[in-house]
Amino acid sequence: MADRFVVGSELPALALPPLARSTLALYAGGSGDHVPLHIDSVFAQAAGYPDVFMHGMLGMAYVGRLVTTWVRQGQVREFGGRFVAITYPGEVLTARGSVTEVDPNGRARLGLTLVNAQGETKFSGFAVVDPA
């Protein structure tokens, strides 16, 4: 397991289906984030957006799936990043990651991104993972 922690190693990419409005409604319910910008297009438009848009944390959860498919969830010590761009319904996202550092104790730092089909970055982040 730990031998996969080689700088430059890539995680198998996670391809997501086109973002559905119903997914935003499910995420609002499951997460408890009921901010109407994500589920009420009238409210979103009144706030100056063309439409409802994805909760940043839904995108981060997709990236979390990428990471915890590659290592056990208990190995993930730290997980963070920046929400770089807004994602609208219909966009097709892919989560990608690679090993960017391995420290002398075998702990790895992963560089993580969530991008759309046009290559626009939505989330740019990192995880610190313990050896298995």
Added chain:
Amino acid sequence: MIDRAHIGRTWPGWEVEVEPGRLRLFAKAIGETRPEYTSVAAARAAGYRSILAPVTFAYCLGADDPAGLRYLEEVGIPISRLLHGEEKIVNYEPICAGDRVRVTRRIKDIYSKKNGALDFVVWELAVDDATGGRPLARTETVLVVRNG
């Protein structure tokens, strides 16, 4: 401009039980289909106390605040001008269904960029075991407020 006097402000916090149904709905919403995220039996077979909360779930416990979004109003943040800028989650041990947790909210920092066009509020959430006080997770959330 968000008042910097709020830096260091701490909310009294609340206790909540992590409900299995909520974890199942959360797993469905994020497209997580592995059985330890929805089935008690599968989670126990994998060595967890019960259904496992995904790695970002600790953040969602901040939404269980009995006062809803009042904490934003108290600091003068209008929801319509709010964006999530950054997030960092430190998980000390897995959170599972049935866990009773204590959640506390604090403002770590407030700053501006672009001559005040954007305000940044850095929130910390502490998620601890409600009985023993063991830390389960810490989250750090940077909210961005667009001014004007």
